[in-house]
Amino acid sequence: MTRTTTHHDDPPETTCDTTAAIDISTAAGELLLRYREALTSDDVEPVAFRKGADRVSQEFIAGELARRFSGDAVLSEESPDNAVRLGASRVWIVDPLDGTREFGEIGRGDWAVHVALFENGSLTAGAVALPGLGITHSSRDPVPLYNVVPSNPRVVVSRTRRPEPVMALARALDAELIEMGSAGAKAMAVVRGDADIYAHAGGQYEWDSAAPVAVAQAAGLHVSRIDGSALHYNQENPWLPDLLICRPELAATALEVLNR
Structure with missing residues (x-):
């Protein structure tokens, strides 16, 4: 599932951390794929099934982080917050299953x-596993930005929620809209060059964007809040409501439109 390329100029500890992020996210994804096989049963209750998937992935990831990095703090969507993380130098930020709705629909990837x-004030490692596509993107193996930005940029949007600032951006650019589920899937579409802009203004938490941002930064993409300010992680309140990930050539125009 994982595409990996070692960067020999990376510090050894960074390489180790990123390898762990790749291994853990990929293995959790494979676990979820096996769990998902139950979707074919008529006895599955959708809400309980999705909650169970969150729990299965959370328990696996928490166990692996505790085994490999017992001294590190963790911030996860699926576990109670712990104020100890605020004073920690190393904090793993985890979303065990991003896009629970899509996970619960047969055939969606x-x-x-x-x-x-998040280490000493910055994101130093990140991995986003897309198990339904058989891919894990990471900050260690960024995808080169070779393709040319099309005259009608491609903007990834939610299937169900389309905030007006994002739609105004799409109209201003005469953009092609691409519907997609999870934040991670949207961000990785930009990383791969399948889309050009992912702008979000509908509310998120740190775990929704931390790993996607780490991967996008490594790939040379623009990352910021929609007002152009920096994204800050390991805050007392993990609410981080908006996000812009895009090709650097489109950043100035996107920020201008988003802030009108």
């Missing part, structure tokens, strides 16, 4: 597993 490390 736009869901993800996020594992990122």
Whole structure:
């Protein structure tokens, strides 16, 4: 599932952390794929099934992080918050299943597993597993930005929620809209060059964006809040409501439109 390329100029500890993020997110994704096989049963209750998937992935990731990095703190969507993380130098920021709705629909691949490390004030490692597509993107193996930005940029949007700032951006650029589920899937579409802009203004938490941002930064993409300010992680309140990930050539125009 994982595409990996070692960067020999990376510090050894960074390489180790990123390898762990890749391994853990990929393995959690494979676990979720096996769990998902139950969807073919008529006895599955959808809400309980999705909650069970969150729990299965959370328990696996928490166990692996505790085994490998017992001294590190963890911030996860699926576990109680712990104020100890605020004073920690290393904090893993995790979303065990991003795109629970899509996970619960047979045949959909736009869901993800996020594992990122926030260390001494910055994101130093990140992996986004897309198990339904058989891919794990990471901050260690960025995809080169070779393709040319099309005259009508491609903007990834939610299937169900389309905030007006994002739609105004799409109209201003005469953009092609691409519907997709999870935040991780949207961000990785930009990383792969399948889309050009992912702008979000409908509310998120740190675990929704930390791993995607770590991977996008490594790929040379623009990342910021929609007002152009920096994204800050491991805050007392993990609410981080908006996000822009896009090709650097489109950043100035996107920020201008988003802030009108």
